Amino acid sequence: MSKLKGLCIAIAVCCSASCVRSASAQKLDATVLYRQNSDSDYSALIPGYSNPDSPDCAADLANAACYNPTQATATGSTPNSISYYVTGTTLSLLLPDGKIAVVNCINKYSSKGTYILRRNCGMPLVEHVQAEFKGNVAKLEWPVGPDARKVESEKYKILAVLDKR
Numbered sequence: 048m049s050k051l052k053g054l055c056i057a058i059a060v061c062c063s064a065s066c067v068r069s070a071s072a073q074k075l076d077a078t079v080l081y082r083q084n085s086d087s088d089y090s091a092l093i094p095g096y097s098n099p100d101s102p103d104c105a106a107d108l109a110n111a112a113c114y115n116p117t118q119a120t121a122t123g124s125t126p127n128s129i130s131y132y133v134t135g136t137t138l139s140l141l142l143p144d145g146k147i148a149v150v151n152c153i154n155k156y157s158s159k160g161t162y163i164l165r166r167n168c169g170m171p172l173v174e175h176v177q178a179e180f181k182g183n184v185a186k187l188e189w190p191v192g193p194d195a196r197k198v199e200s201e202k203y204k205i206l207a208v209l210d211k212r
Contacts, residue, residue, distance in 0.1 A: 072181035077140040079174055080147065084136045084167070086154065091137040093149055095212050096129040131206050136168040138187075138203065140178060145211035148178070150185045150203035169201035180205065 080094045091097075131137070135153035142148055152168035171189035179186040188200040 072179045072186075074177060074179045075142055077142055077148065077176050077178040077187075079138055079171055079176060080141050081139040082136070082170055083138075084170060086134065088132055088134050091131045091133050091139075091149065091151070091206075093129060093131075093139050093147060093209070096147070096209055129207075129209065133206070136170045136203075137206075138170070140176070140185075142178075142208075147209045147211070148180075148185065149206040149209065150187070151206050152201055152203045168203075169199050171199075 081092055083089065083091055131149060131151075133151045135151060137149065137151045140148040140150065154168055155166045169187075171187060173189050175189075177188040179188070183205050185203045185205050186200060187203060188198050191197050191199050
């Protein structure tokens with residue numbers, strides 16, 4: 048009877064160890080395909096998924112189509128085009144398996160409620176980053192400086208992980 052109890056405990060320990068491993072964060076090398084940043088609402092462009100005729104409202108705020116986002120996507124929209132209306136910093140990341148992760152970080156303001164003290168989200172200006180995915184958060188790390196010894200990081204919210212086309 049005690050051997051059976053010991054065997055059951057061993058099986059339970061093995062099962063819980065495999066569950067803990069799958070629940071832990073997954074770190075991947077990713078390539079930054081597209082980056083956008085704006086304090087105003089804009090439609091994020093996702094290479095291969097967005098309508099190529101839609102305006103880049105983060106880069107061209109003077110475009111009249113950017114003031115009415117629903118009208119901007121309705122005109123000339125193609126089937127299977129995907130758009131996300133966001134604020135802050137948005138990145139499209141190419142993952143090793145060919146999927147594209149769309150992540151967004153909203154600029155942080157001071158706890159005093161004033162818009163004077165704010166911190167922009169860190170945005171990698173390099174092509175390759177390390178992305179650690181845990182739940183709906185992606186922590187990005189990238190090298191900075193002339194010798195690339197220092198590393199900066201920022202946490203982004205995962206908007207979507209799109210299958211490769």
